[in-house]
Amino acid sequence: MLADFVIVGGGIAGVSCTETLAFLAPEKSIILLSDSALIKTVTNLQAITKTLCQFDVEEQSSDYLTQKYKNVTVIHDVLKEIQDESNYIKTGKGKEIHYKSLCLCMGAEPNLIPQHLQFPDQIIGIRDTDSVDTFIEKLKHSKTIVVVGNGGIASEIVYKIQNTEIHWVIKDKHISATFVDPGAAEFFQDSLHSSHPNEQVVSKRMRYKEDEYNKSGAALGPDWYKNLMISGANTNTLERKVNIHYENEISTISGSKDRALEVLLTDGQKISCDLIISATGVTPRTNFNTKNKLLLSEDGGIRVDDHLKTNLNNIYAAGDICSANWQWAKHWFPMKLWTQARQMGCYAAQCMVGQLNKEEVLQDFCFEIFTHSTKLFSYKVILLGLYNGQKLDNKYEILVRTTPKMEYIKFVIENHKLQGAVLIGDTDLEEMCENLILNQINLEPYGDDILNPDIDIEDYFD
Numbered sequence: 406m407l408a409d410f411v412i413v414g415g416g417i418a419g420v421s422c423t424e425t426l427a428f429l430a431p432e433k434s435i436i437l438l439s440d441s442a443l444i445k446t447v448t449n450l451q452a453i454t455k456t457l458c459q460f461d462v463e464e465q466s467s468d469y470l471t472q473k474y475k476n477v478t479v480i481h482d483v484l485k486e487i488q489d490e491s492n493y494i495k496t497g498k499g500k501e502i503h504y505k506s507l508c509l510c511m512g513a514e515p516n517l518i519p520q521h522l523q524f525p526d527q528i529i530g531i532r533d534t535d536s537v538d539t540f541i542e543k544l545k546h547s548k549t550i551v552v553v554g555n556g557g558i559a560s561e562i563v564y565k566i567q568n569t570e571i572h573w574v575i576k577d578k579h580i581s582a583t584f585v586d587p588g589a590a591e592f593f594q595d596s597l598h599s600s601h602p603n604e605q606v607v608s609k610r611m612r613y614k615e616d617e618y619n620k621s622g623a624a625l626g627p628d629w630y631k632n633l634m635i636s637g638a639n640t641n642t643l644e645r646k647v648n649i650h651y652e653n654e655i656s657t658i659s660g661s662k663d664r665a666l667e668v669l670l671t672d673g674q675k676i677s678c679d680l681i682i683s684a685t686g687v688t689p690r691t692n693f694n695t696k697n698k699l700l701l702s703e704d705g706g707i708r709v710d711d712h713l714k715t716n717l718n719n720i721y722a723a724g725d726i727c728s729a730n731w732q733w734a735k736h737w738f739p740m741k742l743w744t745q746a747r748q749m750g751c752y753a754a755q756c757m758v759g760q761l762n763k764e765e766v767l768q769d770f771c772f773e774i775f776t777h778s779t780k781l782f783s784y785k786v787i788l789l790g791l792y793n794g795q796k797l798d799n800k801y802e803i804l805v806r807t808t809p810k811m812e813y814i815k816f817v818i819e820n821h822k823l824q825g826a827v828l829i830g831d832t833d834l835e836e837m838c839e840n841l842i843l844n845q846i847n848l849e850p851y852g853d854d855i856l857n858p859d860i861d862i863e864d865y866f867d
């Protein structure tokens with residue numbers, strides 16, 4: 406088989422790349438190779454600011470792409486080998502597919518705590534629809550669980566799970582440390598410990614349709630838990646029991662297949678539990694061979710340059726699988742998120758078309774500033790620029806305004822210029838903050854009024 410463009414992976418990066426290629430080069434042939442029958446598509450895309458978008462993610466059958474774009478073919482198979490000198494790939498079913506440009510978008514897989522090898526049925530991770538099904542099923546029989554990790558997944562499930570006692574084991578001094586600072590973590594405390602029965606909904610299966618290819622689907626995304634009842638084995642109670650074990654890690658785990666696990670924490674505490682959720686980050690998937698060596702970064706991601714090109718000829722990579730190996734703009738840094746997977750998928754397509762047509766492609770504006778819009782503990786959360794003082798070497802000031810149960814606003818300021826912001830709640834400040842960061846406006850004349858709730862700061866900048 407032969408195609409101008411071959412994309413591997415039916416997650417958000419691969420599908421965004423495919424759709425952008427189909428749009429930019431309708432006369433070229435495109436093959437999307439994915440080992441799962443379902444693909445992820447972006448719907449209800451809304452621009453919140455110049456660089457910040459909000460969107461829903463839907464699981465679709467791959468017919469969606471082939472019906473929408475005449476030049477796209479979807480093949481359900483697994484990439485096994487890349488013959489990078491001869492520009493073709495070999496698949497699990499023995500197909501050879503020749504390409505002019507190849508884009509690798511195979512995502513990442515959960516990086517579970519090492520004890521999972523010993524207790525694979527009782528220590529689980531969450532990545533795709535299959536893993537959520539397993540999680541929900543096992544949780545139904547669990548009275549006490551341990552959640553390890555302090556990032557996005559742990560924050561979401563600790564908030565969402567009902568009717569089970571939760572022990573949340575975190576390395577840090579405050580919750581949700583990958584996204585927020587101690588102040589914001591304090592702001593979330595009420596929401597974490599209170600019950601939220603109104604948000605319970607009838608459990609709805611996430612699956613679009615069953616078939617044999619669903620073994621390792623794409624990663625879940627925003628609001629994956631919205632329509633799910635995630636409940637343990639205790640009787641229905643309005644009281645939530647979340648025990649947070651700060652500055653702790655799992656030291657050892659003992660037990661057997663049919664008995665509760667005994668967990669020993671680094672501070673010496675012991676916990677007996679039925680299930681452990683390891684929400685401890687991801688590792689890029691590099692489950693294929695190449696003729697020449699593909700350069701990887703320390704975190705295992707495929708190194709790409711500012712045009713998302715790998716070190717191998719005509720091969721690009723985008724999304725969770727890659728590692729941004731270029732000089733980042735001051736207010737941008739990579740994080741393994743939907744937003745960036747989508748942006749990279751679209752940009753990789755522009756670069757691939759540019760290379761084929763021998764046209765220069767300038768780096769997309771989205772790589773100028775980090776932006777992320779999400780929900781944590783039921784609050785809208787917007788993160789902009791160096792929102793936690795990243796890269797500033799502790800040489801910055803912080804201005805905070807908070808109204809309990811309503812909003813938490815944090816500005817990170819260096820030399821009187823805004824470098825980043827955390828906006829929790831309906832603050833309506835995202836556009837202004839984005840402008841202040843991108844234009845590096847001197848805020849000295851406004852002093853602390855910049856966050857005075859009695860002054861409409863937007864008026865200053867109109």
Ligand SMILES: Cc1cc2nc3c(=O)[nH]c(=O)nc-3n(C[C@H](O)[C@H](O)[C@H](O)COP(=O)(O)OP(=O)(O)OC[C@H]3O[C@@H](n4cnc5c(N)ncnc54)[C@H](O)[C@@H]3O)c2cc1C
Nearest residue numbers: 414415416417418440484511512623624627724725742743
């Ligand atoms: C529970 C959960 C919640 C999340 N919530 C959010 C959120 O709220 N906001 C946010 O921004 N991000 C969120 N993320 C992160 C986000 O989902 C990922 O960053 C994003 O989906 C990565 O997309 P991707 O296309 O790079 O990879 P994936 O989605 O992992 O897609 C990889 C694709 O490649 C296929 N594949 C793998 N290996 C092969 C092979 N050898 N051959 C063929 N096909 C292959 C897989 O089947 C899959 O289709 C969440 C992640 C999880 C797990």
Ligand SMILES: NC(=O)C1=CN([C@@H]2O[C@H](COP(=O)(O)OP(=O)(O)OC[C@H]3O[C@@H](n4cnc5c(N)ncnc54)[C@H](OP(=O)(O)O)[C@@H]3O)[C@@H](O)[C@H]2O)C=CC1
Nearest residue numbers: 553554555556557558559583654684685686687741742779
């Ligand atoms: N709302 C959102 O935007 C969401 C985004 N996601 C994304 O999905 C991906 C997977 O999420 P998640 O698994 O939560 O990953 P994250 O990278 O967000 O968080 C991983 C957490 O686990 C900790 N950790 C790592 N190893 C260990 C260990 N051995 N013992 C204890 N703690 C450990 C990390 O601490 P340290 O950093 O100190 O090593 C970190 O707190 C991420 O890319 C995440 O950004 C997921 C859910 C929601």
